[in-house]
Amino acid sequence: MEKIALYRKYRPHNFDNLVGQEHIKTTLVNAFKSQNVSHAYLFTGPRGTGKTSTARLIAKALNCSDLKDNYEPCDKCEFCTEINDGRLIDIIEIDAASNRGIDEVRDLKEKIQFSPTRSKYKVYIIDEVHMMTKEAFNALLKTLEEPPAHAYFILATTEAHKIPETIISRCQRFDFKRVTGKAIMTRLNYIAQLEGITAEDKALEAISRYVDGGMRDAIGLVEQLTVNGSLTFEHVKEILGITSYILLEELYSAIEKKDVKDSLRIVHDMHDQGCDLKQFIHEFIEDLRTKLLDSVMKNDFEKSAWLIKVVEAFQFAYEKTNTMSIPQLPLEIAIIRVAGNLKEEVVKEKIIKPVAPVSIAREHAPINVPVKKETPTSIAIDSGVTPDFTIEKIIEGWPRIVERTKAPALRMSVKNASPFRLDGSDLTLAFSSTFHKDKVMEHDYRVELEEIITSVFGHGIRILSVIKDIEIKSVVDEKDNSVDEALEIFGGEVVD
Ligand SMILES: [Zn+2]
Secondary structure, X not given: OXXXXXXXXXXXXXXXXXOOOHHHHHHHHHHHHOOOOOOEEEEEOOOOOOHHHHHHHHHHHHHOOOOEOOOEOOOOXXXXXXXXXXXXXXXXXXXXXXXXXXHHHHHHHHHOOOOOOOOOOEEEEEEOXXXXXXXXHHHHHHHHHOOOOOEEEEEEEOOHHXXXXXXXXXXXXXXXXXXXXXXXXXXXXXXXXXXXXXXOHHHHHHHHHHOOOOHHHHHHXXXXXOEOOEEOHHHHHHHHOOOOHHHHHHHHHHHHOOOHHHHHHHHHHHHHOOOXXXXXXXXXXXXXXXXXXXXXXXXXXXXHHHHHHXXXXXXXXXXXXXXXXXXXXXXXXXXXXHHOOOOHHHHHHHHHOOOOHHHHHHHOHHHHOEOOOOOOOOOOOOOOOOOOOOHXXXXXXXXXXXXXXXXXXXXXXXXXXXXXXXXXXXXEEEEOOHHHHHHHHOHHHHHHHHHHHHHHHOOOOEEEEEEHHHHEOOHHHHHHHHHHHHHHHHOOOOOO
């Protein structure tokens, strides 16, 4: 039997199944019930939110020979089945972005006058309608001004601002929203059950958050990331390179309670789980932004002011993450700044001023002691490497290396790497997860990365790799001490 892509199989086949667009569903159902369906609709909204599926639903409800309750297509009659398969001749789907689409729109004006061949109504579904030429829009406008009784139009676009006002005013417009994470999660759960996929709740929730409101992408990811009938959080996290949202929430609530110890504990847990710190901070700032906008809408200005401070502290950490030799240090500083009740002058004096992060790390090595005794900055004289080719320079230039890495799969893993030690022309990269380490060390990828580094720094190097938790003694072992040590460095004190 032919394998149907899950997102096709589970696209909404009737109005009851249309998820996450309640306002549109209600209006359409009422239009059918009162036999007041508009001849032209404009569907706008992000990709994967159900525009084309809804257009087909309308086509089915118009033509179904066994309509339930005056609105719900039966999904069984010849018209419903043929529309589902995309082969009913009277339903004309045009992709305005394709060459064929341009011709089809040109033909439209003449052909529209002919009655439908088999069904009651002709339905034109024009996708990516913003891509149409000016001439095509003009032709369409003429048709929309006086559509024949047997024809309906559904125009869909992700970029409503590119549609001429004259067209918009002829259509009933529906703005498709990003589907909420909760609605996506519910749908994914349902699909997993029907498909016999053993899916961890955390895995489904992570996908729901990742897709940013796109149901189609979410279903596609479930299909892609299911291995031997099971979908695990571990795998989803690894492949998508995402941070546990649970940790994001935990961190926020700890900071809000000004619980420095717990906040730092969360950072260490996250480090343990092999999260990409920079990605984590990025996601955290995104969450903060949502909270900030929310507090502004609620006129809670005290909270807004506090959130702005928090955003600033974490933005600073974000910028510093790739340049400090202890990757988690900027994050720890941010936490201590916002949750540690430090006097702001102390923070400015002691924390922001020292611009030589690498030297902080070396002076206060106990926070991150390499197990091996040799210094991480040894420079080989005998390999033709000049003294200014140092690990500090490589750390500083790492964002440029990430930038030049073209393959997305490699790029994600290069981002995860921290240059750790330079020994002659042997550059050791530290990774927080074996997944990223293995990716970079795949022969072709390793060679590609070596070439990039060589071209940026002008020195041939060979890449070696380590896993951070094994070779680098992490702060995690010194949970409570780390607070004291950090405070010692920054000259602050914890106020409970
Ligand atoms: Zn039907």
